[in-house]
Amino acid sequence: MPLTLSLGSRFSSALWSLIPRKTPNIRILSNMTGGLQPASLVVLPQSLAPAFERFCQANSGPLPLLGRSPPGKWTAPAPDTRNGRPQFWKYELGACTSSVTSLEENSATLRDMVTFVLSCSSTPEEALEKAGLPCRTPAGGSLAGAYKTTVPCTTIAGFGCPLVVTMRPVPQGQLEKLVQASCSLGREQGRPIHIGDPGLLGIKDLSRPDYGDAVSCQPGDVPVFWPSQLTCLEAVSGCKTPLAFTSAPGCTVMTDLKDAETPASSLPPEGIPEVHQISQDPLHYSIASASAVQKIRELETIIAVDPGNRGIGHLLRAGELLRASLSLSHSRSVLITTGFPTHFKHEPPEENDGPPGALALAASLQALDKDVSLIVDQRALGLFQKLVDEAVGEGVLEMRVPLLTFQGGPAGAAQSFLCKDGDPTSPRFDHLVAIERSGRAADGNYYNARKMNIRHLVDPIDDLFLAAQTIPGISSTGVGDGGNELGMGKVKEAVKRHIRNGDVIACDVAADSAVIAGVSNWGGYALACALYVLNSCAIHRCYQRKAIGPPKDAGEQSWTRALPSVTKEEKMLGILARHQVRSGVTGEVGMVVDGLPFHDTHAHMIQKLVDVAAGRS
Known part of the structure; x- marks a missing residue:
């Protein structure tokens, strides 16, 4: 079926006339x-x-991609005589050597070439209009700025290039309205791929776009970025072919080919997107479907039961699990810490609440192709080496987790540990997680629930969480069940008022997110399940991968197998028992955590969390 073309510009005052006599024969890739x-x-x-x-x-x-011509079937469109603007760029060996109004003079060469037609139909302007929001453009109606990023497109053969994006400023209070309008268009091309700090895309200065002219942000605006079809210019330049042509930026042809994706007139309930801020410095928002968010909120409610009647209900803050899991989903390198040496009269003094949850989270992060490391007390390094090795041997972990230690040092030691060459602009980790990790109190000591000072058994890993608060790009999560755990400084006033001995034992070091659970292991399991929920959410996956790379099928991924399970956690507790790691509350060695039996309590909790994550509840 032929393709009808007419030269045009998105900035013309009227649509240029069709040229029915110049009709390249294009192979159809979608319905007409x-x-x-x-x-x-x-x-x-x-x-x-x-x-x-x-x-x-x-x-x-x-x-x-809308279509392509068969080789040798090219017929060049005639130039438009009413506008002298160049319509095409000519590339030679990767360099743009000239711009031309017509391809007629190259018609002989073009007969041995193939023409690809790329859609320009889904634009930020379309989403803004559908949302009823004003669209700000550069002065004079010129091409709105587009920026090269440091985000690599998926490489195929000789084609590989950075993603190019375009930006529009949106008032903070209108973000969700815009995103819902974008998703309702039914096309991946029209959805935002990043909301927040341009630096997270490698863009240093919004006032200096690589193509077109900048659109200014006003107070209260948030930069919103869309994938740009101008990415094709970078791809053509990068392949360094002897000869190629592209449409010039801002110039289009008109085609009767249609996108394979059919625009949706409305969103189904499970497809309604929500926008959530996950960090302030740098400013960063994430997107997930309402159904995914609801599942994560349900997970948060499930783990908030208080079997020990400690009063943890007073510490709860809604949405902490959601914020933590969204941040972890966007992370690249995660540092997890655990270890609470509450039994200072035993060897080892560690309790068995913490390590299972930490390794369950590590398994999920590994399956999502994130770098994961575990940091523990130097004193306990040998123990954790055995725990990790045996966890791999019994299938609790797919691969070994690197083990690190930190024993403090002079001023700046924590920053030097967290950042490459101590440079705060180059953090080695972008998220820190503490799961049942002893936390420093206001007087500088570390206390178990009975007010016993265990400082002599604890390395100052708290310093890393404190340093992270001053390093843009590093977020943190603390998981606890009593208020004396690292990260619980975020809720320390509630700990002091409502938790037994809270005025003494309350941790003074805060994390960005404080996940409260009846048993801290449950918080680790819930984070792992929340990551599964997010990576099973098509809306979140599209946003997370920035609309590049092939979509992933949730049913076939290794992270499905990495979910916590009753069998794996039973094996993990067996490993801990072999190494005499005991229950924190009762001091028992065996299938008991915090005084609660595994098969009657913890197994039920794990299954309930997994059922919610998998949609079986």
């Missing part, structure tokens, strides 16, 4: 419907066509 839509062209040698087609398919957000 009535009407026209704007598109851009990429013209490449026939030898590169298969790789470029796969490259577009692998990066469909910025490169939504």
Whole structure:
């Protein structure tokens, strides 16, 4: 079926006339419907066509492919005589050497090339209009700025380049309205891929775009970024082919080819997106479906039971598990710490609440291809080496978790540990997690629940959490069940008022998120399950991968197998028992955690969490 083209510009006052006599024969990749839509062209040698087609398919957000011509079927569109603006860029060996109004003079060469048609129909303007929000453009109606990022597109054969994005400022209070409108369009291309600090995309200065002119942000605005079809210019430049052509930025052709994705008129309840802020410095928002958010809130409620009647209900803050799991989902490198040497008269003094939850979370993070390390007391390093090795041997972990220690030092030691060469702009980790880790009280000591000072058994890993508060790009989570755990400084006033001995034992060091659980292991299990929920959410996955790379099928991923299970946690408690790690409350060695039997209590909790995550509740 032929493709009808007319040269046009998104900034023209009227649609340019169709040119029915100049109709390149384009192989259809999707169904045809009535009407026209704007598109851009990429013209490449026939030898590169298969790789470029796969490259577009692998990066469909910025490169939504509508069709391609068979080799040798090109007929060049005639130039528009009413506007002298160059419509095409010519590339030679990767360099843009000239711009031309017409491709007629290259018609002989083009007969040995293939033309790709990329959709330009889903734009930020369309989403803003649907949301009823004003669209701010550069002065004079010029091309709104587009920026090269440090985010790599998925590489195919000789094609690989950074993602190019465009930005529009949106008032903070209108973000969710905009995102819902964007998702209702039904196209991945039209959805935001980042909301917040441009530095997280590697963009240093919004006032200096790589293409077009900047759109200014006003007080109260949040930068919102979309994938840009101008990514194709970087791809063509990077492949360094002897000859290629592309549509010039801001110039389009009109085509009757249609996107394979059919725009949705409304969102189903499970597809309604929500926007949540996950950090302030740098400013960063995430997106997930309402159904995914509801599941995570349910997980938070489930773990908040108080079997020990400690009064932890007074410490709860709604949404902490959601914020922590969203932040972890966007992380690349996570440092987990655990270890509470409450039994100072025994060897080892550690309790068995903490390590199972920490390793369950580590397993999920590993399955999501994140770098994970575990940091413990130097005194307990040998013990944890055995625990990790045996966990791998029994299938609790898929692979070994690197073990680290930190024993403090002079001023700046924590920053030097957390950052490459001590440079706060280059953190080695972007999220710290403490699960049942002894936390420093206001007087500098560490206390168990009975007010016994265990400072002599604890390394100052708290310093890392304190340093992280001053390093942009590092977030933190603390999981606790009594208020004396690292990270519980966020709720220390409630600990002092409502927890027995709280005025003495309350941890003074805060984390960005404080996850409260009846048993701290449950918090680790809940975080692992929440990560599964998020990575099973199509809306979150699209946003997280920035619309590049092939979509993942949740049912076939290793992170499905990495979910906590009754069998794996029973094995983990057996490993701990073999090494004489005992219950924190009763001091028993065996299948008891915090005085609660595994099979009657903890196994039931694990199964309930997994059932909610998997949608079986």
